[in-house]
Amino acid sequence: MKKENLNSAPWTEKEKAELARLWLMQIPVRIIAEQLQRSPSAVVSGAWRLQLPRQDEVSLHQHLLRSCLKCQKSFCSQGKHNRICDPCRAHPTRSMLDHIFVA
Numbered sequence: 667m668k669k670e671n672l673n674s675a676p677w678t679e680k681e682k683a684e685l686a687r688l689w690l691m692q693i694p695v696r697i698i699a700e701q702l703q704r705s706p707s708a709v710v711s712g713a714w715r716l717q718l719p720r721q722d723e724v725s726l727h728q729h730l731l732r733s734c735l736k737c738q739k740s741f742c743s744q745g746k747h748n749r750i751c752d753p754c755r756a757h758p759t760r761s762m763l764d765h766i767f768v769a
């Protein structure tokens with residue numbers, strides 16, 4: 667899971683937002699890569715980390731880039747109900763602890 671840092675600097679929030687915007691407009695990866703001055707593979711892995719849908723599935727849902735309620739990282743939400751990113755949702759123990767601390 668560390669390969670993301672191999673050949674590219676971390677994405678800024680602005681770049682992530684721009685990536686999501688272009689991706690959801692179904693702009694070809696090659697063009698997005700040129701716009702953001704990243705490699706096409708960096709664009710694809712960036713999209714993957716933001717949980718953006720496959721480009722041929724973009725129109726199936728209304729997607730929106732949100733900040734996760736738990737870790738504050740940007741991710742692609744599939745709707746109002748979806749406010750927590752997949753990695754956080756995959757940790758039920760952690761969310762249980764959060765509830766204990768909140769209560």
Ligand SMILES: [Zn+2]
Nearest residue numbers: 734737751754
């Ligand atoms: Zn999260």
